[in-house]
Amino acid sequence: MAALDTAHPSGRRGGGVRRVVSLVPSLTEAVAATRPELLVGATDWCTHPAGLDVARVRGTKNPDLERITALAPDLVLANEEENRAPDLEALRAAGLRVLVTEIRTLPQAFAELRRVLVDGCGQPAPAWLEEAAAAWHGLRAEFAVSAVVPVWRRPWMVLGRDTFAGDLLARLGVRNVYAGHAERYPRVPLAELAAPGRAGLVVLPDEPYRFTADDGPEAFPGMPAALVDGRYLTWYGPSLREAPRVLAAAVRAALR
Numbered sequence: 001m002a003a004l005d006t007a008h009p010s011g012r013r014g015g016g017v018r019r020v021v022s023l024v025p026s027l028t029e030a031v032a033a034t035r036p037e038l039l040v041g042a043t044d045w046c047t048h049p050a051g052l053d054v055a056r057v058r059g060t061k062n063p064d065l066e067r068i069t070a071l072a073p074d075l076v077l078a079n080e081e082e083n084r085a086p087d088l089e090a091l092r093a094a095g096l097r098v099l100v101t102e103i104r105t106l107p108q109a110f111a112e113l114r115r116v117l118v119d120g121c122g123q124p125a126p127a128w129l130e131e132a133a134a135a136w137h138g139l140r141a142e143f144a145v146s147a148v149v150p151v152w153r154r155p156w157m158v159l160g161r162d163t164f165a166g167d168l169l170a171r172l173g174v175r176n177v178y179a180g181h182a183e184r185y186p187r188v189p190l191a192e193l194a195a196p197g198r199a200g201l202v203v204l205p206d207e208p209y210r211f212t213a214d215d216g217p218e219a220f221p222g223m224p225a226a227l228v229d230g231r232y233l234t235w236y237g238p239s240l241r242e243a244p245r246v247l248a249a250a251v252r253a254a255l256r
Helices: 025-034 065-070 085-093 106-120 126-136 162-174 232-235 243-255
Strands: 002-006 020-022 038-044 075-079 100-102 145-148 149-152 173-174 202-207 225-228
Touching: 020 025, 025 038, 025 075, 025 106, 038 232, 065 085, 075 085, 075 106, 085 100, 085 106, 085 173, 100 106, 106 162, 149 202, 162 232, 162 243, 202 232, 202 243, 225 232, 225 243, 232 243
Parallel strands: 020 038, 020 075, 075 100, 145 173, 145 202, 202 225
Antiparallel strands: 002 100
8 A cells, every 4th residue: 555645735845844733752752863943833742852851742542632733844754554534634724734653664764754854844764764674674584483472451452463573573573473463463362472382472562561571471481572662563663773682682581
């Protein structure tokens, strides 16, 4: 599926962008690491970089549309998975230019980040983007292990097909047991997830559900558990520079 992009009615492209509102934490960090003065608004969930001093426009699923419009951005950054289509349509109806990304694989992430920063914001490709691409280029699959990757509990939900996080893990040699599931984030009973022989590893990120050493591993007795920083597993931006090293270290520690 092609990524979506709705241009401003004037046809103005990135060269005229001076004010950006980001509705996606990953993209907020990407812009802040490239040209921080462009950002005038971000969601309450945009936690990186620390100390980001911009107007807050509520969450990714319930943005304050009136406040966003009042900020008069030249560009609003969104994502087809993280943001709701009706909200984006309302922003377009208010005359705002909305750039919608679609990121389900690592190559898509690099292409969309370039589209956001270069085409959308009119900036040169930043050094960190090239460094991130280099960190993943030619990466050897260190592991050969199957895994279940919960992203929520009560009810239990896991990574299914066609996810960015699943693609990153696969490049390290961690095969998602539910990669062939019909749904992207299926609900699966714990008895099935933790069944003997189901997987050789459980990967527990700290977002969107905050799995910790005391909340998660106990549900998978006898299965090695890799606790990972969700920013390195699910975010697409400057964190991709360190993600291969950080994720591999977590898996390696779990399998010892």
